[in-house]
Amino acid sequence: MSLTRQGTCLSRSQFGVLYRHAVPMGTTAKEEMNKFWAKNNKLNRPMSPHVTVYKWSVPMMMSISHRGTGLGLSAGVSAFALLALVLPGSYPYYLDLIHSQSFGPALIGLAKFGIAFPLSYHTFNGIRHLCWDSGKGFKIPEVYGSGYTVIVLTVLTTIAAVAYKGAA
Amino acid sequence: STVLNSAVQVQCYCTCAVSCYLHLVRCSVTIKIALFHRSSLLLRPLGVQQKDQDRPYQLTARIHGSPSLYSGSGSKAASLHWTGERVVSVMLLALGPAAYYIPGPAIDYSLAAAITLHSHWGIGQVLTDYIHGESKIKVANACLFLLSTVTFAGLCYFNHNDVGICKAVALLWSK
Numbered sequence: 001m002s003l004t005r006q007g008t009c010l011s012r013s014q015f016g017v018l019y020r021h022a023v024p025m026g027t028t029a030k031e032e033m034n035k036f037w038a039k040n041n042k043l044n045r046p047m048s049p050h051v052t053v054y055k056w057s058v059p060m061m062m063s064i065s066h067r068g069t070g071l072g073l074s075a076g077v078s079a080f081a082l083l084a085l086v087l088p089g090s091y092p093y094y095l096d097l098i099h100s101q102s103f104g105p106a107l108i109g110l111a112k113f114g115i116a117f118p119l120s121y122h123t124f125n126g127i128r129h130l131c132w133d134s135g136k137g138f139k140i141p142e143v144y145g146s147g148y149t150v151i152v153l154t155v156l157t158t159i160a161a162v163a164y165k166g167a168a
Numbered sequence: 169s170t171v172l173n174s175a176v177q178v179q180c181y182c183t184c185a186v187s188c189y190l191h192l193v194r195c196s197v198t199i200k201i202a203l204f205h206r207s208s209l210l211l212r213p214l215g216v217q218q219k220d221q222d223r224p225y226q227l228t229a230r231i232h233g234s235p236s237l238y239s240g241s242g243s244k245a246a247s248l249h250w251t252g253e254r255v256v257s258v259m260l261l262a263l264g265p266a267a268y269y270i271p272g273p274a275i276d277y278s279l280a281a282a283i284t285l286h287s288h289w290g291i292g293q294v295l296t297d298y299i300h301g302e303s304k305i306k307v308a309n310a311c312l313f314l315l316s317t318v319t320f321a322g323l324c325y326f327n328h329n330d331v332g333i334c335k336a337v338a339l340l341w342s343k
Contacts, residue, residue, distance in 0.1 A: 081322025
């Protein structure tokens, strides 16, 4: 980690010299966080409005959607796992059972969409997150650009996935 | 979430001791925090700029240093957890095409493990963000652990006793 001070580059070994007055804190970030919540709850303070008053932006919506799709996919996987443990029949049996109903193919199509859309969105946006983790793409035009790219890719992938019918 | 999850540029204004200079000197330090560096630095901006000179004491910058900056305390657990999350995410990205091109038990069980772990850690972050209070956090995390265990058990059972994840997806897409 390097510090720049008016053009001068200092290496980490000189860190102590610049911050000779620095005192490391005795608490962890987690402890500080808990102290914040304990104090504010004790004083019965109302939380200041944030999502209800702040103007929504595309990055904001994409961020919460990333979380939403993640939670939805997790719920789906857990539900599937639970059904696998509880239901007596086999998967091909239940799949054929649903398919043979009058609303069967529609339901299958819905299932394909229900998997493809959140999965592709979460995957593409996940890649965007990993780019951020590597330090790239934080300029505002880049944030919006990569965001729109994710949305377009998601739509295209979902259409392709729902339309695709493979051979068993 | 309060944990740094983005690269941040922080400007800190600190005042140097009057003994060094005749007037107050304001030094501005810009610190770029790169995510992939293990050391995490949280700077609290002092917020107060001394305008008058009759307070000759020094303001200290209170800093959360990473373990390498001061000896002894501090654990790398959070940092390692973060790295682990990214590693599992990348593995999951690789398992996608792998499941398509080389389906089979190896991919089935790898998927079961990677999906469960990724979900578990992801939901863990959601709980950390929205649930506060020591006992509530403990209960929530315990429930999550139970859910993840049952999920993994169910997926493994499905892989062992039924067609397996890859085949299940293929079958759904063949109808």
